Amino acid sequence: HPFHALHLPLSPPLRLDNARLYSSQIGPLPPVPLSYEGNPSRLRIGYVSSDFRTHPTAHLMGGLLPLHDRKRFEVFGYSLRKDEGSPYRKRIMEGCDHFIDLDDLSDEEAARRIAGDGIHILVDLNGYTQHARPGIFARRPAPIQVNYLGFPGTLGAPWMDYIIADPFVLTEEEARYYTEKPVYLPECYQVNDRHPIAETGITRxxxxxxxxxxxxxxxxxxxxxxxxxxxxxxxxxxxxxxxxxxxxxxxxxxxxxxxxxxxxxxxxxxxxxxxxxxxxxxxxxxxxxxxxxxxxxxxxxxxxxxxxxxxxxxxxxxxxxxxxxxxxxxxxxxxxxxxxxxxxxxxxxxxxxxxxxxxxxxxxxxxxxxxxxxxxxxxDTGRFARHLEEAFLRLWGLHRAHPEKG
Structure with missing residues (x-):
């Protein structure tokens, strides 16, 4: 499995071959019809994850969503698993303009729902981690699809356009073995949050x-x-x-x-x-x-x-x-x-x-x-949000200039 392969000291070509083989068993699949606005006042960003719960992804992402500039972006959260009642789930729901539970939908139904929402940039926070549903992305429900955070490697998939990284974590040499084009953030690629630290007097x-x-x-x-x-x-x-x-x-x-x-x-x-x-x-x-x-x-x-x-x-x-x-x-x-x-x-x-x-x-x-x-x-989550938004705007500009390239 490609996620297990990330834990092994494999060569970049072998990791890529492994990811490509895995993705070839999934798709590509017939694309769903798109309905996004071509000249929007706000870009619609969709974040897809099974981990909007007590999970490291939610721990990292929770502070980002409410900080997106609502004059330029409309934020959609798509959950692949039902609510387990955690405060992390609640915080992420509150940080989105729209929060949709896809758990009961098939991959095709979920892809149609996302496409129907007119998403411009769809972010896959799972990759090939547990409870991922790459079959949704294989149906191309958005014109721009991005691999971010959950899976620090290439998906080897023709339906994934970009991976968010920084120049240190993804070197030019390593990027040669990625099917996604790297989108480099200027500092660290990983979003972080400022969590409260308890003061209960815990002892050694x-x-x-x-x-x-x-x-x-x-x-x-x-x-x-x-x-x-x-x-x-x-x-x-x-x-x-x-x-x-x-x-x-x-x-x-x-x-x-x-x-x-x-x-x-x-x-x-x-x-x-x-x-x-x-x-x-x-x-x-x-x-x-x-x-x-x-x-x-x-x-x-x-x-x-x-x-x-x-x-x-x-x-x-x-x-x-x-x-x-x-x-x-x-x-x-x-x-x-x-x-x-x-x-x-x-x-x-x-x-x-x-x-x-x-x-x-x-x-x-x-x-x-x-x-x-x-x-x-x-x-500095606010600073990170501005860097990520600048990257999204760059990707949308490239798409508008060359829509045939995705």
Whole structure:
């Protein structure tokens, strides 16, 4: 599956071949008739997602929708799943001018509904992630179709025109193996939101963390933890006596595999600590208990990196060549901390060890991060909205000049 392939160290041509093969089993399909206005006073933007709920996509997107300039844009939200009653769903519904539930419609019915709404630019927030419905996009319900946010790679699909990126996450060399044309935003491609951080007085003891130890953490999904990075983490723990690695709890089997591998590499089980799901504001509060966030390599933390940075926890990353391996570095650049981007795994290891030993240096970085969150582009959602809108207007201008090219 193309989403699973993003987690593997595959070559760009192989990723592209895989995506093309997958898309060829879906479409293209006969297009539905379009009914958009050719010279609109406001562009109609449609966002399609199965994740307008308690999900990283909604965590990132929630603040963007109400900030769109209503003099120039009319915002449609299309949900592929029913309301589960979360505050994230409610916030997204309130941020749209129109919110439509497509869950009960077939792909063709959904495509006809979108086309009937006269959408100019349709944004696919799923790609090939869980509950995606590419069969809607394969019927071409809008003149411009854009891959964004949910799937950091090419869909290999003839019906997807563009992918939103930034010059760091999608290099010119990598873009050669994308069927979508890249639309580059000037800073970071990933929208972010300013979430409240709880102040409940959460303690290390309540999370099973030692009070005096240095706490490394990584709340990325376990599927992102490849052998190379786990081996480095064990080396780091070995070099920093008494330190622990704080991870997300995914279940007995996955957690047990990590504990067994740590033990096999000579690290006691007690030095890995697992914590489960927690409501967002309290999760951000507990993150602040950590000293340093260690990123994964092939597929970085995306929302998890944003969460750590918003909570004020420095993140060390080591970018690769592919889009999903370069996101955390893009986030760090946009928050003014490029010194936390390691050139190679050896530098990543050395940086983590050095910062664990040089507490004043780490404290200075933490203080700078806490200030930069509010002064740098990364968490300035309004600034991001203007950049995205300029991109949409460029795409519409290109379409009007060359409608035959889509």
């Amino acid at each position: 003891a309540s999370q099973g963390l030692p009070e005096q130890a240095f706490i490394f953490c990584c709340f990325n999904a376990h599927r992102k933890i490849e052998p190379e990075v786990f081996h480095l983490w064990m080396e780091i723990l070995r070099e920093v006596p008494g330190s622990v690695l704080w991870l997300f709890r995914e279940g007995d089997r996955s957690d047990a595999h990590l504990l067994e591998e740590a033990e096999r590499q000579g690290i006691g089980r007690h030095r890995l600590v697992f914590s489960g799901f927690m409501e967002k504001s309290r999760h951000l509060e507990r993150l602040r208990l950590a000293d340093l966030f260690l990123d994964t390599f092939t597929y970085n933390g995306h929302t998890t990196t944003s969460d750590a940075l918003w909570a004020g926890v420095p993140v060390i990353t080591c970018p690769g060549e592919s889009f999903p391996s370069r996101v955390a570095a893009s986030l760090l650049r946009a928050v003014g901390l490029p010194e936390l981007i390691a050139d190679d795994p050896s530098a990543y290891r050395s940086l983590a060890i050095r910062l664990s030993r040089e507490r004043p240096a780490l404290s200075e970085i933490r203080s700078r991060l806490w200030e930069n969150r509010l002064t740098h582009p990364l968490f």
